[in-house]
Structures are given as C-alpha cells and as structure tokens.
Amino acid sequence: MQEQYRTVARAGMHESEINRSRFLCSLAPAATEQEAQDFVARVRKEHPTATHNCFAYVIGADASVQKAGDDGEPGGTAGVPMLQMLLRREVRYVAAVVTRYYGGVKLGAGGLIRAYGGVVGEALDALGTLTRQRFRLAKIRVDHQRAGKLENDLRATGRDVREVRYAEAVTIEIGLPDADVAAFTAWLADATAGSATLELGGEAYGDV
Helix, strand or coil: CCCEEEEECCCEEEEEEECCEEEEEEEEECCCHHHHHHHHHHHHHHCCCCCEEEEEEEECCCCCEEEEECCCCCCCCCHHHHHHHHHHCCECCEEEEEEEECCCCCCHHHHHHHHHHHHHHHHHHHHCEEEEEEEEEEEEEECHHHHHHHHHHHHHCCCEEEEEEECCCEEEEEEECHHHHHHHHHHHHHHCCCCCEEEEEEEEEEEC
C-alpha cells in the first residue's frame, strides 16, 4: 500500500467562463468506482440541458482505476486533460465532472484541452486538498480502572482514537503508523504497568 495519498478536501463546484462558454467543474471524494460513477450520473441529472457533461476519476491510492469520458466533445479534448490534471496534482479517490454550456464560440482542440484541464486545476485550488496517511489499526484492551486516563493520554499525544468500547474490559481502537509500533508498544507497557494488551489489525488511511 502507498504510505499516503492526497484527495480533494470536500465536494463542491467551481465555475469559469471561457469565450462565452460556461465551464462548471464539480469535484467530490469517491471511495470506490461505483461512488465515482454515481457522482457522474448525479451531476448529469442536475444539468440535463448542458451541451456536455465530461468526466474523469481516479480511484486507489496507487491510481489503479482511471477513467475519463468526453461526452460528445472531440476525442481526447475533455476527459483526458481532466484526468491528466488530477494525476498531475496527485489526487486520488476523486471524481470530476465538467459541465459545459456552449456560448457560441468554438475553442478548437487546443482551447478545449486547456479549458477542461484548467477548470479542474482551478476547482482543486478552490476546494483544497488534504493528505491521508496509511495507518495500522490496533486494539488496546485495558481494565476499566486505567481506561479513562489511558484514553486521555492517547488523545493528548495526538493519537488517532477511532472507537472506544466498554465491556468486561475496555477496548480502544487506534490508528498507528507502522513505524511507531515498537515505540508505542513500549510506551503502552509503561503507561499501564504492563496491564494493557495490544492487538495489531489491518491497514487503513486516516487524515494527517
């Protein structure tokens, strides 16, 4: 797995006008290809009278899924430059739709490529990006007597506390960078006088 990846900070839309054509770039985070496709379909439904609704999306921290579509624009002048902009900015798990309302002035192939790629770049600047870091999920089991202080200590030291469950013992689930596992194990033993157990689980991504 990639150590980290960048994605769009939030869903939103940015509009540009180029030679009387309106270009509306809608961006959204998308965890799966299905989510990306659903977003594209939703934007198309919102703009049924638009001249074109072109799209691009990148799924996977390693950009393993990449798709683009020109929706009637000349081949390679819309979806591909949109996709190239997403890849150039190194954003992942993101879907982009550029809705064009034609204003009566033809842009030519070069103009279209600049317009479609450019508005995606502008939208990324407007909405912002965030970095997500790879974490190992880990479960700490500790007795009720020590749980409150341990949870406070974890939060105070900036640990990614994901869930706390109370049963016979208390289970605290955290996100832990792989490089920190050894040092954290030693810290936990010291903080709980060796009474807590640590169980390492699968991997996930969390905000840095």
